Amino acid sequence: MSNPSHHTAAHPEHTQGSAHNSRHFWIGSILAIVLTAVPFWLVMTGVLRDMQTTAILIFALALIQIVVHVVFFLHLDTRSEGGWTLLAFLFTAVIVVLTIGGSIWVMYHLNANMMPMPADGVAQMHDMSGNH
Amino acid sequence: MSDAITETAAAAPVWHVTEEHAHEHGGSGPTILGFWIYLMSDALIFASLFAMFGVVSTSFAGGPQPRDIFDLPLVALNTAFLLASSITFGAAIPHIEQGRVGPTRAWLAITGLLGAAFVGIELYEFAHLFAEGATPQRSAFLSAFYTLVGTHGAHVTVGLIWITVMLVQVGQRGLIPENRRRLMCLSMFWHFLDIIWIGVFTFVYLFGVIR
Numbered sequence: 001m002s003n004p005s006h007h008t009a010a011h012p013e014h015t016q017g018s019a020h021n022s023r024h025f026w027i028g029s030i031l032a033i034v035l036t037a038v039p040f041w042l043v044m045t046g047v048l049r050d051m052q053t054t055a056i057l058i059f060a061l062a063l064i065q066i067v068v069h070v071v072f073f074l075h076l077d078t079r080s081e082g083g084w085t086l087l088a089f090l091f092t093a094v095i096v097v098l099t100i101g102g103s104i105w106v107m108y109h110l111n112a113n114m115m116p117m118p119a120d121g122v123a124q125m126h127d128m129s130g131n132h
Numbered sequence: 133m134s135d136a137i138t139e140t141a142a143a144a145p146v147w148h149v150t151e152e153h154a155h156e157h158g159g160s161g162p163t164i165l166g167f168w169i170y171l172m173s174d175a176l177i178f179a180s181l182f183a184m185f186g187v188v189s190t191s192f193a194g195g196p197q198p199r200d201i202f203d204l205p206l207v208a209l210n211t212a213f214l215l216a217s218s219i220t221f222g223a224a225i226p227h228i229e230q231g232r233v234g235p236t237r238a239w240l241a242i243t244g245l246l247g248a249a250f251v252g253i254e255l256y257e258f259a260h261l262f263a264e265g266a267t268p269q270r271s272a273f274l275s276a277f278y279t280l281v282g283t284h285g286a287h288v289t290v291g292l293i294w295i296t297v298m299l300v301q302v303g304q305r306g307l308i309p310e311n312r313r314r315l316m317c318l319s320m321f322w323h324f325l326d327i328i329w330i331g332v333f334t335f336v337y338l339f340g341v342i343r
Contacts (some may be wrong), residue, residue: 004183010263013233014145020173021225021226022226025222025225029219029222032218032219033215036211036212036215036330036333039333039334039338040204040208040211040333040338043204043338043341043342044204044205051342051343054342055339055342058334058338058339059334061334062330062331065279065330066327066331068328069218069323069326069327069330070327073218073222073323073326074320074324074327075321081165081168084168085165085168086134086163087167089168089172091172092172092175092176094233095176096175096176096179099179099180099183099327100179100182100183100186101295102183103183103184103186103187103277104186104187108187108248119305
């Protein structure tokens with residue numbers, strides 16, 4: 001019942017939204033160019049002597065740029081496809097963070113705990129394999 | 133009792149038909165959402181590749197380190213080509229929506245050429261690394277590097293094939309609804325690859341060099 005009226009209402013909005021869409025797109029493009037150029041500039045010139053600050057900064061810029069691309073180029077918002085694209089995106093974002101963050105976290109600690117093998121421990125292992 | 137049953141039986145198809153009609157009218161129906169779900173699953177493939185790279189990114193096995201082998205000006209050029217191709221595809225969208233075949237094909241061709249330049253530079257970079265002995269067999273870091281960057285490059289190559297196919301289809305049939313739907317999916321795919329590249333140039337190249 002409400003569907004047809006919704007559609008007739010949505011149509012003019014769609015056609016007149018063309019100019020708005022194009023402005024939206026160019027804002028996104030300029031933001032994308034700036035957000036790409038700045039991290040390269042930071043790393044290639046080494047303006048910030050501190051590497052850790054540079055790393056944190058380019059990490060933040062990458063996250064911002066991903067959001068800019070998703071919003072301005074993929075047009076993700078709360079309304080598109082009845083909100084299902086946003087839901088799928090958020091679900092994916094959670095899985096991506098868990099996969100990457102979890103893997104690096106677990107493997108870093110595993111690595112750190114395996115590393116300090118005492119020299120006599122190594123010698124003992126060699127002896128054992130030699131005696132066999 | 134029987135009245136209620138006939139009423140629900142009659143009501144259900146009416147609701148269904150209206151819904152279906154609304155979808156047809158709305159444009160591409162469920163295709164856009166379906167393609168979005170595909171992109172999200174593709175993002176998970178890249179997430180696992182990024183995770184693997186993150187874990188072994190310092191496992192050099194005495195081999196070359198990122199600082200020795202990565203040529204940042206070349207990567208910056210590559211990044212510029214891919215970002216420019218994303219923008220030129222965006223420039224084609226208003227022409228697609230308004231059914232102008234000529235400008236659509238022109239912007240699509242420019243996008244394709246920029247994408248081809250990206251793949252060309254990446255292949256040149258790989259050839260250069262191989263010549264220096266930085267092959268995938270050298271260390272875990274290099275295996276993960278080639279797997280991650282190579283998978284992205286393969287996606288871009290598939291995108292180039294898709295662009296070529298669309299240039300032919302739009303040339304033959306014009307901007308019919310089917311071709312518009314395909315171009316919208318291709319646009320999402322192409323922008324998605326640019327988003328993955330943000331992760332690659334930041335976490336592989338820039339992080340590698342400042343480490």
